[in-house]
Amino acid sequence: MTKLSRRDLMAAGAATLAVPGPVLAQGTPRRGGTLILAIEGEPATLTSHLATDTPAMMVANNLFNALVLLNEKLEPVPDLATSWTVSPDGRAYAFELAQNVRWHDGRPLTAADVEFTFNEIVAKLHPRAGSWWPNVESAKATGPHSFEFRLKQPFAPFLTMLGSVLSSGALIMPKHVYENTDARTNPANQRPIGSGPFTFSRWQRGSFIELNRNATYFKPNRPYLDRLVFQVSSDPAARLLAFERGEIDFLHWYIVPYDRIGRLRTDRRFRLYQKGDAAATNGLMLINHRHDRLKDAKVRQALAHAINRETINQRGLFGEAKVAKSHVGSTIAWAFTDRFDYAFDPAKANALLDEAGFRRGADGRRFPLRLFWASGRDYEGRGAEIIRDNLRDVGVDVTVQVFDRTSFTDRVFRQWDFDLAMQLFTTGPDPTVSVTPRYHTNAIRRAPFVNGMGYSNPEVDALFDREPTITDPAQRAQAWHDIQRILMRDLPALPLFELPPIHAASARFADVVTGPQGYIENRENAYELR
Amino acid sequence: MGPSLLLYTLRRLVQAVPLVFVIILINFALIHAAPGDPIDFLLGSSDATEEYIAQLRAEFGLDRPLPEQLLAYLGKMLSFDLGYSLRFREQVLTLILSRLPATLLLMGTALVVASLLGILLGAVAARRPYSATDNVATLAALAGYSMPVFWLGQIMLLVFALHLAMFPTQGMMSLRAPREGLGMVLDVAHHLVLPVATYSVYHLALVFRLTRVKMQETLALDFITTARAKGLPEGRVVYRHALRNAMLPVVTVIGLNFGFMLAGSVLTETVFAWPGTGRLLFDAIQARDYPLLMGLFTVLSVMVILANVLTDVIYALIDPRVVYR
């Protein structure tokens, strides 16, 4: 971020207002009230160990606790663990757990639950366990309230991983409920017994999920709200109406209507939260390296020069996003660099394409390309339209095709039958677990959201393999700068925009968002103003 | 009438059984001929291992040959086991049944409102054909079914929910302050107004036009002329004799349109976030949730078949002239 806009300043303001604890400007938190949050679809389960969809995570985080959470700087802060130590060799992580935690059914939560969760549930079932669990040698209870991980080798992002429950699935589950059952079909997945600030009340299918205040929560005075209701609302127009009418109090960042943010920002009935973003999600254009034109680096670089990414931001996301200048999100400040970005320069693009030997034909065209996107995220569609126009201007004849999400994933990541494709990739909370699995040669698998582009560069593979074991932060940052230099040169994908982390809430509530994972975080700090 | 009607009903029900099997077969063939992989959706944007994907495939039987999957499915159907939903991790039947009441409430209310209003307006219009009233009503009815349902719904939302703030925008009940007993009934009724208004417009127009035409035909028939000649009051002639006669085809149309009404629920339920089967079906399609899709198709088709049988039976009750073979 080079220049501070008015929006940035306001966002900073919102961030200070939303800091948890006693520094509140609006008065003291009070008990009572119902917060209604919109979810865009029905979740599959209310737990985090089987699914990674946003609605499930939004609910599960209120029902369960993690060992640690992340603060705005993406540093670990206590949740169930009150303190922890890391051994000098970086291979042992010891945690002390809070003593007074009880499950919603009254049983005490102990280190045995933690041990069971990691060994029997996360390791075996969580869809993302593959990105970090292989580093773990053992996960054992060392006392009734103490717990230890041993790693095979140092793994720098380990605590960040644990704190990012979306990535690690590390919400602690009750051993006495899941032991000797099939954790995939256990009825508790739909009627969870957790330890979190709210307890499960009822789930009206297709309509809403209701949680009640956990009166015996282990954190003093928390939570403030009496009830949380998650309303299923899938039509964007109707959802916005309901929000403006005050029937819904919270729209998370994936469903905030970017075209209305300007209006909402000036409306005193609403408050926008623009927070540091642990997921650091980038919108990218994937480039198939098997394509006989696209396998030429000059062609890929020409595309990067030809596409006006500021227009995509202005018209596709109504100016609310930022142009993405690297494969790592700018909110991952320690690793991010924008030094290797491309300028919008159609003349240079034309020159590069000529140089590559693909001259314009009599009709002004050089060669055709297909650009795919998956229905559901309208801004990706608008981005695709703009890219088509930009590339046609330099003689690349692009046709845009849309698929439903499932067919899209099948074509792009299983069949590898695409030229260009619009896709969101998370790059946080640590690039080791989110960037490496997209571009490593060993990620060329017929599986969703990995290296379907067929990009392979031994030089960057070596860096990917070495950097997590570097314990010195400065050296590790340097490794990531090197990785970004290579990725931006080779362009397995062109970063287009950084999805803006903007959440909209009713101004009748305070502290609805307090952390870097605002859309799925628990609402133990939120309270109603009166 | 009694026993023969009962026999007739039973025979129609038995005739429907092979139909159900054909429908299951068609659905099955269709779904499995299509591209796309259900596992992808289930995984979301996750970095799943190959082992985990293989495990999921095994768990849901997707790795077995198709005939085996079909046989197993048919077998389970006979024991009312519609399978297990990939997407929602719940028994399919439980899922559908939990969504069915909302759809039936919406459809039932719309059907009653549309039919009553449509027959009434049709009868009124038929009394003075091509009068100003009739022309306006006819044009309005035509307009009613010339509009995209979801577009009409969105306009209704903008006008009545946002600008006039008369009705809630979505859902079936107020979530902030849930009520019990009569309060809850009134709350649901309040939420029902806009979806029903949107949903019934098409059907209202259809019933209106049909009633109007049938009434005109009936009013020209001999027995009406006789009734008039006998000096019966005009109102009684129209609403007792003629309307009863004209209602027969209307009942049939209502029955035949049941399937279409069920279909219209997808659009209305999406606009108003109504928690019924329509929205469930769309979610199932997006997820390529095979068991749920097949379950929904089966249940909805059975409902349509039952509605057709019911229509025939009602028809027989209203029209004593119908003789059943």
Added chain:
Amino acid sequence: MPSSIPASSIAEAAVAPAPSAWRIFRHNRAAVAAGAILVLLAAFALLGPALAPFDPVRTGVGPSMAPPGLPHLMGTDELGRDVLSRAAGGLRISLLVGLGAAGAATLIGLLVGGVAGFFGGLIDDALMRVTEVFQVIPRFFLAILLVAFFGAGLFNIIFAIAILGWPEVARLVRAEVLTLRSRPFVDAARVAGASRTALIVGEILPNAMGPVVVNTSLLVGQAMLLEAGLSYLGLGDPGVVSLGVMLQEAQQIMRSAWWTSAFPGLLIFLAVLALNLLGDGLNDVLDPRARER
């Protein structure tokens, strides 16, 4: 089964009253007006893209979300595309879908109904059983399925919508053929030694065409609405911009730019209304049942 189940609820609803001269005239006046509207809309759809001052696909021909005015008579959308130019192309696609689907449904219906009605017996039984199955399936769901599973291409959409319409046509044609088969003029042709095919094509079908044409005109409108409905569910073909796709795209920004939703919606509404009015008018002229009463 009661013998009086109407062959098609749509056609049934459109059956007009017994005509007198002034009534036909009066009714036709509405139909003539509808016809005029349709001609205008068709001209807009066919010539619009050529006459429209802007490339309908190109982004940034105007500012983002400009309200209606000059030079963008219907305003622009969020990508700065001209709504009027897009609507002209959209109407063309929507009409194409409507005509294509209604035409296909009518052809299938004619074939199935004609064969069943003329040959009777086992063929009739078998064909009517198939028709019944297709009538019982919740067909809009089937259309959703077909499009969702086989891709939202224009051809798939037309095909899926055609599947919705044909059973009614088939029953309508079969009923007409059954009545016509026993008419004197058909007997006369048979006695004169006409072949079966000649009988069906030469004598029966032309006489059964009246209600079929009426039904087709109504089906075109229905198909346009269905296409819009599929598009709203995200199942439109985004490669070709139809009015339905425009409505679907617009709902995201409806509150900021009402014109992106209002104009395409109005165009669908007008076109379908005119088609329905025309169907009513045609019914008076073409339906022999209406004439004979």
